Structures are given as C-alpha cells and as structure tokens.
Amino acid sequence: MMNATEEFDPAVRSILDAAARRPVHERRVSVDGASLSGALAAADADGRVPLIAEVKPTSPTTAGTRTEDPVDLARAMVDGGAAALSVLTEPEHFGGSVENLERIRAAVDVPVLRKDFLLEPGHLDAVKADAALVIARFVDDVGEMVTAARERGFEPLVEVHSGAELETALDAGATLVGVNNRDLASLDVDLSTFERVAPGAPADVALVAESGIATPADARRMREAGADGLLVGSAIMAGEPREATEELVYA
Numbered sequence: 709m710m711n712a713t714e715e716f717d718p719a720v721r722s723i724l725d726a727a728a729r730r731p732v733h734e735r736r737v738s739v740d741g742a743s744l745s746g747a748l749a750a751a752d753a754d755g756r757v758p759l760i761a762e763v764k765p766t767s768p769t770t771a772g773t774r775t776e777d778p779v780d781l782a783r784a785m786v787d788g789g790a791a792a793l794s795v796l797t798e799p800e801h802f803g804g805s806v807e808n809l810e811r812i813r814a815a816v817d818v819p820v821l822r823k824d825f826l827l828e829p830g831h832l833d834a835v836k837a838d839a840a841l842v843i844a845r846f847v848d849d850v851g852e853m854v855t856a857a858r859e860r861g862f863e864p865l866v867e868v869h870s871g872a873e874l875e876t877a878l879d880a881g882a883t884l885v886g887v888n889n890r891d892l893a894s895l896d897v898d899l900s901t902f903e904r905v906a907p908g909a910p911a912d913v914a915l916v917a918e919s920g921i922a923t924p925a926d927a928r929r930m931r932e933a934g935a936d937g938l939l940v941g942s943a944i945m946a947g948e949p950r951e952a953t954e955e956l957v958y959a
C-alpha cells in the first residue's frame with residue numbers, strides 16, 4: 709500500500725527512514741496474546757467507554773517529554789479504567805522502547821498493543837505483545853503483515869485513514885481496524901475522518917477511533933459515530949494519567 713511518491717511531513721519521513729533501518733530479527737516471537745478486541749467488548753459490557761490509553765513519552769507534535777517511569781504511568785491508566793494499553797516502542801521520535809513494553813506488560817493485567825512503525829514481518833519479532841499495529845499506509849503488503857502478526861500470536865490492529873485503505877484492510881482479513889483521525893502525511897487532526905470512514909466497515913469488524921480525542925464530548929462523538937474503542941495518547945499524557953483516563957472512560 710506504501711506509495712513511494714507520497715509527500716510526508718518531514719517528521720514522518722524521518723520516522724519512516726528510522727523504521728527502515730531497524731534490524732529484522734532472525735528469531736520469530738511466539739506469544740499467547742490476550743484479546744484486545746475482547747477487552748474492548750468487555751469494557752463496553754460493563755458500562756465503561758472502551759479506552760486504549762497510550763503510553764507515549766513524547767511525539768513530533770508534543771512539547772516536552774514525560775520522564776516518569778512508564779510503568780507508573782501505565783498503572784495509573786489502568787487504575788483509571790483503561791480497557792487496554794498502547795505502548796510506543798519507537799525510540800527516536802516517541803521516546804519509547806521495547807523494554808518499556810516488556811516491563812509494562814509484566815505489570816498490568818490488560819492487553820498491551822505494540823505501537824510502532826513496523827514495515828515488514830521481521831520487525832514484529834522485537835518483543836512480545838498482545839496486539840501489534842499495522843499501518844496500512846506504510847506497509848507494502850497489508851495481508852502479509854496481518855498473517856505474520858497472527859502467526860506470532862498478536863492480534864493485528866490495522867490502521868487506516870481513508871475509505872480506500874479500509875477496503876485494503878478488509879481485503880487483508882482485518883477484524884480490528886483503527887481509523888486514525890491524524891493524517892500521517894500532514895499530521896493534521898480531524899475527528900470527522902472517523903465519521904467519514906467508519907460507515908464503510910461491516911458490523912462484525914471492531915472499529916477503534918484513534919487520535920485527537922481530548923474531551924468527554926470528543927469521546928461521545930466518536931462512540932456515536934460507531935467506535936467500538938478509542939485510542940487516546942496526548943490528552944492522557946498531558947495531565948494526570950489516572951484522572952484524564954477516568955474522565956474519558958466515564959464520558
């Protein structure tokens with residue numbers, strides 16, 4: 709799906725260049741991953757907004773870096789009612805690491821999504837997680853990545869930004885799809901992206917609204933548009949993670 713001629717924001721170009729330099733691991737990981745989609749459905753069933761809270765120490769669109777122990781941040785998010793966690797493992801632009809993910813996954817009892825820019829199957833083998841992000845825009849063969857993730861025991865969350873990418877994700881057999889409100893070419897955020905793309909998904913596909921969700925009103929808006937789950941980073945990392953998570957979980 710990657711279009712070599714597409715113009716990207718310089719930060720995204722730099723992220724992709726760094727991702728292409730990552731080692732491809734020789735040894736395949738194997739994990740008995742917990743179900744991310746199951747955790748979202750369980751939270752919904754017990755009256756919580758199904759929230760994937762993201763441990764994102766910094767990002768190209770964030771001023772400053774959170775320097776606390778990421779395990780403390782993660783525990784606060786779970787205490788605030790998060791159904792699952794997303795943990796950045798990208799080191800150069802997001803302050804993440806595979807060690808952060810390993811430590812967080814060992815410390816919490818909710819599924820953990822590995823959030824990174826994984827371009828080929830061998831990139832999946834850096835660390836065990838419950839779920840792995842596959843960004844349709846950035847990989848050459850979405851179907852290959854979906855299969856490779858499942859072979860290792862990860863539930864793939866396939867991220868799209870347009871109706872065409874949603875079609876690609878569905879053709880690849882994705883059953884958990886994230887619609888990113890952030891355009892990764894320009895970094896512009898627009899919540900109407902989810903509202904535009906979501907109606908193209910069949911009812912048996914779980915949809916996650918990603919990025920730009922900052923207030924309880926935003927959370928309700930995405931849920932009304934059909935989101936089975938919300939993925940929130942900046943709004944939680946900007947303040948007290950427990951309180952910020954609670955505010956969205958009980959929106």
Ligand SMILES: O=C(O)c1ccccc1NCC(=O)[C@H](O)[C@H](O)COP(=O)(O)O
Binds near residue numbers: 720
């Ligand atoms: O978050 C960024 O600044 C960013 C910059 C360049 C590429 C990707 C980026 N974010 C990836 C994400 O999808 C978000 O971390 C995630 O959806 C949470 O978004 P938000 O709640 O807006 O932090």
